[in-house]
Amino acid sequence: MQAAAPPLNRVELQRYLRRVGDRWPIEAALLGGARVADEHGALPQRERGPEYVVVLVSGAYDGMPWLERVYHAGALWDGLEMGEGAEVHCYTPAEFERKLGTLKQVRDAAENGLDLIAEAAQGVS
Numbered sequence: 276m277q278a279a280a281p282p283l284n285r286v287e288l289q290r291y292l293r294r295v296g297d298r299w300p301i302e303a304a305l306l307g308g309a310r311v312a313d314e315h316g317a318l319p320q321r322e323r324g325p326e327y328v329v330v331l332v333s334g335a336y337d338g339m340p341w342l343e344r345v346y347h348a349g350a351l352w353d354g355l356e357m358g359e360g361a362e363v364h365c366y367t368p369a370e371f372e373r374k375l376g377t378l379k380q381v382r383d384a385a386e387n388g389l390d391l392i393a394e395a396a397q398g399v400s
Contacts, residue, residue, distance in 0.1 A: 283314055285394065287356040292391050294351040295331060302368060303332035304391040307384030310359070315387065327352075327361035330384045332371045341365070 283306075292304055307330070309323040329352070336344050344365035354360040364381055366374055374381045 281358060283310055283389075284357055287353060288389075288391055289395055290356075291329075291352060292395055295348055298347065298351075299331075299333040299335040301331055301333050301392065303330070303371070305330040305384040305388045306391055307380060307388035308362070311384075311388050325362040325380070326359035327357065328364070328380045328384050328388070329361045330364045330366070330371070330381055330388075332366050332368055334367060336365055336367045336370075 288306065292301070295301055295304070306327065308325045308328040309317075310326050312321075313319075329348070331348055345363050348365050349361065349363040352361045352363065362380070364374070364378075371381070375385055376382075
């Protein structure tokens, strides 16, 4: 029998959101991936995919090369604290709207993931 995944480290998620927010004004921050699906009760006998999928949306990304955004935002993720690395996506609002229709992981994070900004506003930890 497979052991249950540890609960999400919401304290570290909020620290990550602050680190990212110190660099860019973030309009949306979504967390998806296998760990979020685990928390929502997904069966363990499934194909897991990435453990964490982070989707960041900021108008400040306009004009910044996509790889540069992803590199810098990914470097702020603390894989040791979170227990795994993250697949990071960084989009302008217009890019995000397009990616919702074309990338399953982005759509899943938007539809079934955690809204990290809303959790921060509610003081979820």
